[in-house]
Amino acid sequence: xxxxxxxxxxxxxxxxxxxxxxxxxxxKGQGVENVAISLPDQKxxxxxxxxxxxxxxxxxxxxxxxxxxxxx
Amino acid sequence: xxxxxxxxxxxxxxxxxxxxxxxxxxxKGQGVENVAISLPDQKxxxxxxxxxxxxxxxxxxxxxxxxxxxxx
Numbered sequence: 001x002x003x004x005x006x007x008x009x010x011x012x013x014x015x016x017x018x019x020x021x022x023x024x025x026x027x028k029g030q031g032v033e034n035v036a037i038s039l040p041d042q043k044x045x046x047x048x049x050x051x052x053x054x055x056x057x058x059x060x061x062x063x064x065x066x067x068x069x070x071x072x
Numbered sequence: 073x074x075x076x077x078x079x080x081x082x083x084x085x086x087x088x089x090x091x092x093x094x095x096x097x098x099x100k101g102q103g104v105e106n107v108a109i110s111l112p113d114q115k116x117x118x119x120x121x122x123x124x125x126x127x128x129x130x131x132x133x134x135x136x137x138x139x140x141x142x143x144x
Contacts, residue, residue, distance in 0.1 A: 010087065011087065012085050012086070012087030012088075013084050013085035013087060013088065014084070015082065015083060015084030015085060015087075015088045015136075016084075016085065016087045016088055016091070018135070019088070019091070019134055019135030019136050020135060021135070022135040023133065023134075023135040061095065061133040061134070062091055062095075062133070062134045062135050063090070063091030063092060063093070063094040063095040063134050064087075064091050
């Protein structure tokens with residue numbers, strides 16, 4: 001079953017948000033269905049079958065400070 | 073034996089270079105000895121026992137476009 005998880009990610013430019021987007025989009029078809037990123041809100045919204053912990057691990061590998069905010 | 077590898081990494085702000093630095097510094101004592109990053113030169117220099125391929129994989133997980141430039 002799919003869920004939509006929200007993360008707060010420290011992103012300061014479009015290079016930052018683009019990097020996070022790229023990493024998550026690589027998982028399309030492997031547990032990630034949709035990715036939405038708001039640079040002004042520092043918000044990353046991911047829909048898919050991966051757990052919050054799995055997604056957190058992937059996003060943290062970008063080196064960006066990341067907090068889990070909850071399910072939408 | 074340690075080597076010093078140079079990578080060209082697309083970084084557009086200090087958030088970008090900080091993220092790459094953070095990811096590599098997490099490997100200090102696990103194959104990475106020294107990390108030097110130049111944002112203006114888009115250059116990441118890593119000294120340690122990890123191979124160029126291993127380092128490339130780590131840096132690519134940041135989502136930044138990365139090219140291997142060679143050994144220093």
